[in-house]
Amino acid sequence: MSALSNIILVGIGVLLTLASLWYGQNHHLLPEAAANSAPLFDSLFNSTITIATGIFLVVEGVLLYCAIRYRKRRGDRGDGDPNHGNVLLEIVWTAVPAVIILWLGLASLDVYQAVYGGADVGGHIHTAMAMEPSQDSAAGDPDYAYTPALLPGKEMGQPELVVQVQGMQYAWVFTYPESGLVAGELHLPLNKRVRLNMTALDVNHAFWVPQFRLKQDLIPGRETHLEFVPTQLGTYPIVCAELCGPYHGVMAGQLIVETPEEFERWQQEQVLAAGGEGGALALAADSPSLPLQHGHRLEFSPSESAFVQVHRQRLGLSPAELASLQLPLDAHSGDASRSFLP
């Protein structure tokens, strides 16, 4: 190999590295980062994208180079160079990916441990799905004693707020066991460690907040958990990520991260507004409805709140019940509301 081709090769290598590094930081593929878990995800994601970009450019580059350099020339009827192996080369391209995945595996473990370490996400199987929504605080839950995880894990600290999350076709219900408050929106105080204890009332759902990079399935008959610290004020979508029926796409809630003072005020207002109606079964006075995607709300008849219904029957809304509800829709209201009826 001549000196010139060595220089060209090194130059290409440097360019590829720079391009990969640049793209790893400037891919604009992620929404804003709004919880402690998100920056950890992002740095791992960026490194992975950097490596992936490098591999992508090498493979596509070699492919294009071969297509141009080794194309059959006019009139050439011969065969190519009958080289059919090179042990050193094969060792290199076995070892390099092995090292890369070893690094990625360890880095992933690191991030996983930092985000989930100590939190027992696995959940516990309950024998039947008709179970009491847990009113226990974290301390009172016998299952919840920081089960030693596989990974020794950092000390994550006790959660400062526990919220019971229930998923049902096609709405989220959030219960704050300390105040007994029940709401259709998830309000959380800034910079406090939160634990969500989640169950599904009918079919599988998944709780996903893209800005937090966190997702956990809600499974009927067992309780699953998520723990995190919201680190940025704002309103974020709660997306159902597990197919849960025809209206899966409109099962969306809102997560509002506010200052601890605002959060306290909101909680008090809600409890007052509920005005002793069974104590625990308060319904947000200003929102007798569940927020659906982009402005739609699932309205409930004032006489009987859906939450009361849910707690009484411990069931999700059946299609018949849904039919009794009103779903105001905007432009395309005609079709959609008709098709809402079975």
Add this chain to the structure above:
Amino acid sequence: MTQLQDNPTLAAAPKASLDPPAEPWWRFFTFSTDHKVIGIQYLVTTFFFYLVGGALATAVRAELATPEADFLGFERYNGAFTLHATIMIFLWIVPALMGGFGNYLVPLMIGARDMAFPKLNAVAFWLVPPSGLLLLASLFIEAPSAGWTSYPPLSLISGKVGEELWILSILLAGTSSILGAVNFITTILKMRLPGMKMEDMPLFCWAMLAASIITLIATPVLAGALILLSFDLLAGTAFFNPSGGGDPVVYQHMFWFYSHPAVYIMVLPVFGMISEILPVHARKPIFAYKAIAYSSLAICFLGLIVWVHHMFTSGTPDWMRVFFMIATMAIAVPTGIKVFSWLATLWGGKIHFRSAMLFGMGFISMFVIGGLSGIILASVPLDIHVHDTYFVVAHLHYVLFGGSVFGIYAGLYHWFPKMTGRLLNEFWGRVHFVLTFVGFNMCFLPMHKLGLMGMPRRVAQYDPQFADLNWISSVGAFVLAISTLPFLVNAIYSWVAGPKAGDNPWQALTLEWATSSPPPAHNFYGDPILLTGPYDYGLHSKETLDYFAAQLQSLRELALAEAEPTTSS
């Protein structure tokens, strides 16, 4: 074992008597036990289902062209994507690769007269049409709409009739796969030409062996899951139904124990075909034969122990998440070995850019993207964010369309002359490739970003912030739909009236090219002889190959002369 001819059409033309007696066209509609007939039966039937699945995909993308659910509506949308996925997997990619190419090529490549169990083979094929009819019927009765994964409890409450039709259809298709797998394993292990050792086999046979082992181990578990689901659905048992104490997560384990390895069933045979196609059109030996052969077996083994990476958010315990992350990532190593070996095969070659090669190289370029996004999905913390989003939809289509379907097209262009005796039109082949390549990337590349930004999969209605990328994607899908037309017209026209291909239009060295196109009833004239290795390009002088070709020619004349008095039609 094969001849190298400068001008195959001329060489074949003057001795028309050397062609085998033409067989009647209606044999394709019978319970034929000829593996070549069965292979073509599979390919044509599954291509029909590919068009149906494609039409459903186009409807899905039409729904998603705008944020509102204003085309199919919510309920029909779920039916459409459920049927789309089911048809594409169980009635197109799996049977086209295993049943279609596997049947046609394996016996020819190893010098066998037929498959080990010809009647079983025909039974396996004839299970496919009823399986397909059940699914098509569900379109008119009640479409299954719990997704192709059909997770309970949703699948237990979204329509009994549709769900049961879906289960029965997949049980039939699965049974067909299992019968096929038994046949392939026996044929490959027991019916090779005397003197052909395992390591003399074409790499496609290694890939078929690995894919058949997976089928045999994993498919019965899916059948078990579906039978239990059937009981829950119809008899009110509670294997998976939480309201009776069942555990829906157990279903997920059983389902993915088959359905992840199924990805390798859908991609290993393509790996094998690419390993056949690249050396022929680059005129070079395959690089690192043994590494490619044994990496198929490594993928087969690892593929069986990675299924929980579909369940990282299903409340699986920590140790499972960690184990399955490491196992999943490990698959990158044997897969990487293959990709790098293919690139090295091209390096220093003399690449003929025929349509088969365009799709073959297109396969490498697209499959790499699917592989890289697969690494992201293997990492537990990264997967948790993108699981069940459009990122996964993008990934799986780069693997199953950019990978499998590009590979199937490469195979069709490469072996069409062998199967029909006629050449496809190269110009329309190129048009087909360009349209497919552009449409495919337009359709699926934007989905990566959609998923990462927050769009879940399987939704009929989505946040308007995603409208632009979805629109691009839908236009891409329409281009993709149109791209099948040039192929369809080309294939039908060429089958009837294309130019004669001759025995070996690409001057390839594997055994299927050492017989006529299409091959006679029992594949070879006299006993086939192994004269060269399968990838000996550039290793023999032109004189030697001409000599081999002449030997084959006289053997054929001898065989036909002997057969003359008995064959009268």
